[in-house]
Amino acid sequence: MGYGFTLGDVAFLRSPDGAAAAAEIDRLPLTPATYLADVAKARVLAGDRAPALLETVLLRRKAVSKVDNPADWLFTDAALQQATPTPVARHRARRLEGRDVQDVTCSVGVDLAAVSEVAARCVGSDLDPVRLAMARHNLKRPNVILAQADALVPITREMAVLADPGRRDSSGRRRWRPEDFAPPLGALAETYRGRDLAVKCAPGIDFDDVPWADEVEVVSLDGAVREACLWTGGLATEARRRATVLRSDGSEWTVTDRHDDDCPVTDVGEWIIDPDGAVVRAGLVRHYAAAHGLSQLDERIAYLTGPVPPPGIRAFRVLEHGKYTEKTLRTTLAKRGIGRLEILVRGLDIDPNALRPRLKLKGPDEASVVLTRVGRSPVAIVCEAVRTDPAG
Template identity: 40%
Template sequence: MEADAARLATSPAALALLASMPPYDPAHALTLASQLRSGGADPAVVAAAMTQARLRAAAASKFGPFADGMLFTQDGLEQATRLAVAAHHAKRYLDAGFGSVADLTCGLGADSMAFASLGLSVLAFERDEATALLADHNLRHWDDARVVHADAMATLASGHIDAEALFVDPARRDGRGRRHDPRDYSPPLDDILDLRSTWPDMGIKLSPALPHSAVPPDTEAQWVSMDGDVVEMGLWTGRLARTRGHSALVLRGGSSHLFEGEPLPGEVGPLGAYVYEPDGAVIRSGLVGPMAATVGATLIDPHIAYLTCDAPLSTPFATGFRVVETLPYSEKRLASALAARGIGTLEIKKRGMDIDPAALRPRLKLKGDTSATVILIRVDGARLAIIAERVESPNA
């Protein structure tokens, strides 16, 4: 979005029109836009308001009702921190005793909103003018939150900023897609880490795919999942690090669960009556082995992130399945076993096998009224199909 478009989106005319519009419905969007123009509204204002209505509807999954008061760009929305995750970021600063934070790459201001809502003084930097204008609108409710249109790294290089701790969410995308090398982030990860000589207390939001080798040993690396999706890895330094090592934060159904440890291999055991799939945050953090030991399970295979045990577990860190039948994998044998059980609805999971579930499903010719999960897995080099049923695991 260009700065002029952002100024139009934040204009009183566009905001008033946006406030008067019904909830966004893509099936009626063109009709509504035509009606608004026919009613005398400026076509440019109508276009700006319709764009924001569409983006607000898309933002509801990340921001809930807060989305109805925010302004967005498409790219900014895709990269913005989910509000529930941002709240956990902010609580770290509050728990560590900080009263102010500089958000060096605020984007649309999601994390800055969370900081401000907990009473922290916020200095939010954004070098893109259009995004800074929208962030300023999104932070308008908090008197102690200020948006600065500037390059924060250049500002830090030339002088001091008035904040006790830093938060950084470097850009990991460009016009060609995702940047996988931390040296290609904007700003680069090494440049951010160099700030610790002056600013030892820092939070850095990173890709969950960041290799463990890139994690400094004196920090906390926390992988975060929300409702089953791994959404980020947070790197925490100084007093913001609650531990030194790895942790997994699992957010599910409004509850939060934390597992901390060092990435160590787990004990391997024979397939039991139950199979458990660890949460993605646990897998990414390398804590499958320590988590398995904590709950009394073993790994099915040393290279596969599936656990097994003979009794159901009560854990928020893994999803459970009761083993119904295990057979050496072949497509024909699996189809026959599913047909014999009348399974017409099938969830397909796979680990360590080069199989496309979407392509496999129609070839199985499923018929019947029952449902099941099949786990396709390689154990000691052998390919297995585990037919199973999901089990409820309380978020204890």
């Protein structure tokens, strides 16, 4: 749950004394090995303020994976967990360039910071007074106004609307329902009917549950699927579904359901390609395959194959393949002297962590194995992982 910040904590942290105290606490290692001793030192240095300062320093250290230069930012634990990594937030903000925008769930201001770089005017609103106070500290751009308001009670007219509703407990479900969000997705859509709306939500949402979205964009960053964004009105493009793949080096590409999806099903070729998770989640595997001259091994499985892999990806050069049995795979790996093995599975009920010790790996070499099915037959494809040239 994290430390429960109060408005008094935020006021202190925003003050010169608070900034100096946080800098002093930041000199402590705060590693697992030193944590108890460091907490004792923090209590001597800061007294009752120590818990808020310790949490702030730890959250700032965690935030380096999401926020540019977070050394002066204020967060709550829950707000940081939900915060969008800066490259993803900036990608989403590009569609809002030059617009007047209201972020109706602005929290501590991570998404609004990216929007404010390109938008004309920004209004940020949130019901939580503590997060709003943190946002006032974090956002220092002259084009940003902040207000306390319910996301389902409009306080602006005509502005484009951005929302990042909180996630309720989904009880371990892999698929999110519209009512699993706070506020619920349907209520947001109804409240801002007729307005240009962008709603960030979990990529596990069933697209059939949000028919009001004119476009669904699934975004990944460095191979990890980060979000689905539901676009409406003038913010949407002609595509109904889009997968966007971002890299920390600034490169990116996209595929949509407007692209051709003429993709054959063939036997195993020279290469196996495991499409980016954004492509799979957006249901655009065939479109991606057609764009790169690839084919499917099975029309219900996302693995692709072909003579030439797409540029700038991690692909798998096929060494040998055949019907999968555990005994046969163990024998094949032993003959090749494979001591380190990456196991990729789709379409089969196999736990890689349980399988690996049973394979009794031994030897100086390494490989990858793709375990999947073609029709009803389980198949093992032993491969060499290769990073392809970004230039193609």
